[in-house]
Amino acid sequence: MSQNEYTDPKTGMKIRKLTELKPTAAQEYQEAILHRVDHFSQQRDSKFNSFVENTVVGTLKALLELKVKVDDILGDNKEKVYDITEKLLLLGL
Numbered sequence: 001m002s003q004n005e006y007t008d009p010k011t012g013m014k015i016r017k018l019t020e021l022k023p024t025a026a027q028e029y030q031e032a033i034l035h036r037v038d039h040f041s042q043q044r045d046s047k048f049n050s051f052v053e054n055t056v057v058g059t060l061k062a063l064l065e066l067k068v069k070v071d072d073i074l075g076d077n078k079e080k081v082y083d084i085t086e087k088l089l090l091l092g093l
Contacts, residue, residue: 030064037061 004017022028037057074081 027068030068034061034064037064 006015006017007013008015037060041054041057041061071078
């Protein structure tokens, strides 16, 4: 049994401790996705070579870059803007 696992004696249920995420995990994940997009867009013999697929990949790349720039611009106000946007979206549903 690992250090992050606990077995409840009454129910026998195994409970695991959630891992903690680094503050930079989201940024690293976005950079990895952008790197993959660049890698596949530069390959000429890949299965992603069709016009439609390249358009979708290019659009996703542009959206991710836009999100990173907006996050940089918002800085500390990012969470407030996300909360307001979330409330507006939920209000519209």
